[in-house]
Amino acid sequence: MKQTEQNTQNAQSLQDRVLILTQLTKDLQQQLQQQVAQLQAYERAVQQQQASQGQPSASDATSGQQFTSAFENAAIGMAVLGTDSRRLRVNRAFCAMFGYSLPELMATGAPEVTHPDDRAEDNLQRSRALAGEIETYQREKRYLHKSGSVVWAALTCSLVRDAQGQPLHFISQLQDITERKLAEQLSHANEERFRALVQLSTDWFWEQDENFRFVQISGELVDMGPLTSDSSIGKLRRELPYVNMDESVWAAHEAQLARREPFRDFEVTRLDSQGQVRHLSISGVPIFDASGRFTGYRGMGRDTTAMRNSNDRVRASELQLREITDAVPALIAYVDADQRCRFHNRAYQEAFGLRSEDILGKSMLELMEPAFYEALRPKVEEVLAGYPVMYERKQRSVNGDVRNYVVNYFPRYGEDADEGKVIGFYSLATDITELKRIDRLKSEFVSTVSHELRTPLTSIRGSLGLISGGIAGQLPDAAMKLIGIAKNNCERLIRLINDILDIEKIESGQMRLDLQPMALIPLLTQAIAANEGYGLANQVSLILQCDEPELQVQVNVEADRLTQVVTNLLSNALKFSPTGSTVEVRVTRAGLGVRVAVRDHGPGIPEEFRTRIFQKFSQADSSDTRLKGGTGLGLSISRALVESMGGSISFSSRLGEGTTFFFELPLWHGTSEAAPLAPRSRILVCETDVDVARLIAIMLDKAGFDSDLAHSAEQATALLAARSYAAMTLDLRLPGQTGGAFLNRLRQNDATRALPVIVISTLASDGQLQLDHKPSAVSDWLTKPIDEAQLESAMQRAMAALHGRKPRILHVEDDVDIQHIVAAIAADFATFEFANNLTEARQRLRDKPFDLVLLDLGLGSESGWDLVELIDSLQPRPALVVFSASEVLPDAGTRPDAMLVKASTSNADLLQTIQRVLKMPATPPAADT
Known part of the structure; x- marks a missing residue:
């Protein structure tokens, strides 16, 4: 609306200017006409006297000099033209008007200054004068300046005759009106622009005279019933059919008009053609003429009903949101990038014992005790850096009791110019004291x-x-x-x-394992023997298979707990196997570790149950408890035990064909087999407690490592800048900065991005939750008190992974036999995980990073192409090799790194393709099929 009003005012100012220039031009033209008439009369008198006396007298000479002086010194351009339109004489003003000198204009072949498009009209009018139809003519015409620009002039041209009435010559006088013409053109353009705006605008425009009566209304008054332009002309605003208007409102408005003040957003209401109330907003400015006399008001109006209704809905929505957040039994707040509170609910207000006006706009430091804020500051800095934060804290309530909260911070990203920038964060604190x-x-x-x-x-x-x-x-x-x-x-x-x-x-974190190097095969043999009786009872046999007949591997485990894991897997396999079938226990090498897989030929695991199979008390069907027995705790315990021993556990399943559960454990090579590691590699120990730091250093020294000690993030940063380290241990509880925030800084620095970091902290479990969205940030997690064997094993795994980690490949394939074949082909240089469908594939891709995805396109009713969008969104993006039964062209925008057809691809081709895509040196393939 402001821009429209400004355009209106500009147009009016220009229009006034044009009117002034036009009037001045008319006045000057009248004066010129009088002067020319006098010159013509004088010239005729001279001619008559010459004709009667024969010779000019002295007085005639004086009069001629006066004529010449008046001609030459005229303020306007003057010219004498012959009846053939040749220039006989021009004055200085004429020359100056077109930028030529007198000789240039009077020379033979002098330039024509009349615009080509206006010459025909000049010739016509002169012909009429010579024919006696007219004596003089006036017109506004264009001339050409020497520079090429157009000069507009008001021309008055008169024919002078001799005493006998014969044509002698033409006298032309020219008034430069270029400025006025340009102003008129600009005024016309503005008028056209204004008219277009009026036609496009949903607003209407109005004008009142000095008595505040409407003289003009333009634009559309949509659905305004009897309120039209015609019905409003000549009326005062208060005479229009407005409703629900208080007399005091009218009085205040009319007082403002009497003071000749601009007004904005004067609100009125009226009924539309349907009898519904419409809200109108009117603005106006006073108008004054060139002399400063008040001539009325001009302004615009608009229908604000929709906007008011929208605002009402927004306010209702805000009120509803406020009521909802106030009803939530949690502390909810929004804090901007300057750490100032911009929103909070009632629970937040009550927890701090403050009024709302004492919270909004205040900084966190102003709302909290300095020590309390300093404890939170690293977490606030972390969320403002773009990382979600979750932690527990204790806070004393206004009643004096201590409350426990689980606090979540979620970053908020801006839009448009602030896109990708963190502009604040949401805080959600749940009171878990009672829980x-x-x-x-x-x-x-x-x-x-x-x-x-x-x-x-x-x-x-x-x-x-x-x-x-x-x-x-x-x-x-x-x-x-x-x-x-x-x-x-x-x-x-x-x-x-x-x-x-x-x-x-x-x-509760009280599970303590006594890890010892153990031969794996004897442990498995004992576990199988212990379960053979259960197998006989179910008429199911057990068999142990090793890919290498003389496979002798050691793992760092607690024997009883590993036996418990194997027993759980065997028990499930035997329980769900059909009578007369065999449960296979297969041992294979997997990267730097070993894989133990337990495969049954039972009904398989339903799709909808697979995502929660490792949860406590999870069973595919409640009838399983009655028919098969069990509590649903075995797999949950097995996963926790395997992970505590440094391994991982997963499964693959096909309905109607069976299920394979497998776990992987790192191989134990012993201290004598640590040759691949650099001799006396140096480890940075970042530990707050001085005694604990020394203890870790002693343990590392016994394991063959040198170490430097740092007791804060600042000291660790300085040491990392001064020298290189093979790995680092990190306490999450650091003075002045959380270990999580410090770890984020390390991962953002090119020099320390790949540095293996082993977390040793009493807060290890909390740290895993905080860094759940960054699973590759930490090489291993150890909980205090520190077990020396665990520390040495974790350090060896971390450094081995740094120097020789096998690529991790996700094979998305619904044929288990093909999974086994491909894994066998590339087992020497890559670690495989499998997904039988897109749901499993998406879950695995979100859970952990992969170097390559080997993708089958035909997955039952699903298409492998549907997985590509997720693959492309991952950072870093894994390589993509399509390995499908038929040759299919990729979708638009999809660019696999390689495409292979199963039937025409040999083992060597597949191996070489994977190595090429991963940019690995070639290795001899397994026997081709």
């Missing part, structure tokens, strides 16, 4: 009950064993059967209690 109390009570209850049950169960199991062994003499077969049932269920109950206790230890 912690309940969880503590639950843990105490579970622990107490479980331990209390163990004692009598031990007696019961022992007694049943003695009875079944014959200590009480020979029992009848029916009694022995009952004893067997009781004994089996007693064992089942003991396993359940042990599982519950294990889960409790895992969740």
Whole structure:
């Protein structure tokens, strides 16, 4: 609206200027006409006298001199033209008007100054004068300046006759009106522009006279019922059919008009043709003529009903959002990039014991105690750097009691000019004080009950064993059967209690493993032997297979816990295998580690259950509990145990064909096999506690490493800048900065981006949650108190991964046999993971980074192309090799690194293609098929 009003004012100013110039031109033309008439009369008188006396007198000479002086000194351009239109005489003003000198204009072949398009009209008018039709004519015409520019002039041309009435010559006088013409052209252009704006605008424009009565209304008054231009002309504004207008409003408005003041957004209401209330906003400015006399008002109006309704909806939505956030039992706030609070809910206000006006616009430092803010500052800096943050904190309430909160910070990114820039963050703090109390009570209850049950169960199991062994003499077969049932269920109950206790230890961080180098094959053999009885009961056999007949590998594990993992996997496989089938336990090398896979030929795992299979108490169907038994804790415990031993666990499954669970563990080479590592590699130990730092240094020294100590992020940064390190240990609790924030800084620095970092902290589990979105940031996690063997093993794994990590390949393929073949082909140089469908593939790609995706396009009813968008969005993007049954052209915009057809690709071709795409040196392929 402001721009439209400005355009209106500019147009009016220009129009006034044009009117002034036009009037001045008319006045000057009248004066010129009078002067020319006098000159003509004088010239005729001279001619008559000459004709009667024969010779000019002295007075005639004086009069001629006066004529010449008047001609030459005229302020306007003057010219005498012959009846043939030749120039006979021009004055100085004429020459100056067109930029020529007098000789140039009077010479033979002098330039024609009349614009070519205006010459015909000049010739016509002179012909009429010579024919006696007219004596003089006037017109506005164009001339050409010597520079080529156009000069506009008001021309008055008169024919002079002699005493006998014969034509002598023409006298022309020219007034330069170029400025006026340019102003008129500009005014016309502005008028056209203004008219176009009026036609396009939904606003309307109005004008009132000095009595405040409407004299003009333009534009559309859409759906305004009886309010039209015609019905409004001649009326005052208060005489129009407005409704719901208070008299005081009119009085204030009219007082403003009386003071000749501009007004803006004067709100009025009226009914439309449907009887609905419409809201109108009117603005205007006073008009004054050139002399400063008030001539009325001019302005515009617009229908603001839709905008008001929209604003009402926004306010209602904001109120609803406010009510919702106020009802949420959590502290919600939005903080901008300057760390000032811009929004909060009632719970946030109550937690700090402040009024809303004491919170909004205040900085976090102003709202919090300095020490409290300093503890939070590293986390605030981390979220403003673009990283989500989650942590627990304690805060004293206004009542004096201490509350526990889980706090989440989520970065907010700007739009348009601020796109990609963090402009603030959302804070969500959930009070978990009661949850912690309940969880503590639950843990105490579970622990107490479980331990209390163990004692009598031990007696019961022992007694049943003695009875079944014959200590009480020979029992009848029916009694022995009952004893067997009781004994089996007693064992089942003991396993359940042990599982519950294990889960409790895992969740509380109290699970401690005694890791020792162990030969893997004997452990597996013992576990299989221990489960053969269960297999016989289900009429399912067990078989151990090794890809290398003499495979002798050691792993750093706790024997009992690894046996527990294998037993859980075997138990599930035997439980769900059909009668007469075989459960296969296969051992293969996998990168720098070893893989143990347990494969059954059961019904497979339903698609909808696969994403939660490792969760506690998860079972594919509640009927499984009744038909197969079990609690759904085994896989959850197995995953926790495998990860605690430095490995990983996963599965693949096909409905109707079976399931393969597999876990991978790093190989144990012992200190004597540490030759590939650089002798006495130097490790940077970043640890707050001086004594703990020295202890870590002693452990590293025994393992063959030198070390430097840093007790803060600043010291560590200085040491990293001064020298190179093979790896680093990091305590998450650092003075002045969180370990997570410091780790982010390391990963943003080219010099330390690839540095292996092993976290050693009492907050390791919290740190894993904080860095869940950056899974590759940490090489390993160790929890205090530190186990020397775990530290040495973790350091060897981290450095081996740095210097010799095998590429990780995700094979998206629904044919298990092809999965095995491809893995066998490339097993010597790559680590494979498998996905049978797009859902599994997407989950694995989001969970961890891969160097290459080997993609089958035909996945049942799914197309492998649908995975490409996710692959392209990953940072870093894995290479993509399409390995499909048929040759299919890629979709538009899809660019695989290579495309292979299964039937026409040999093992060597596949191996070489993968190595080429990964830019690896070629290795001899396995035997081709």
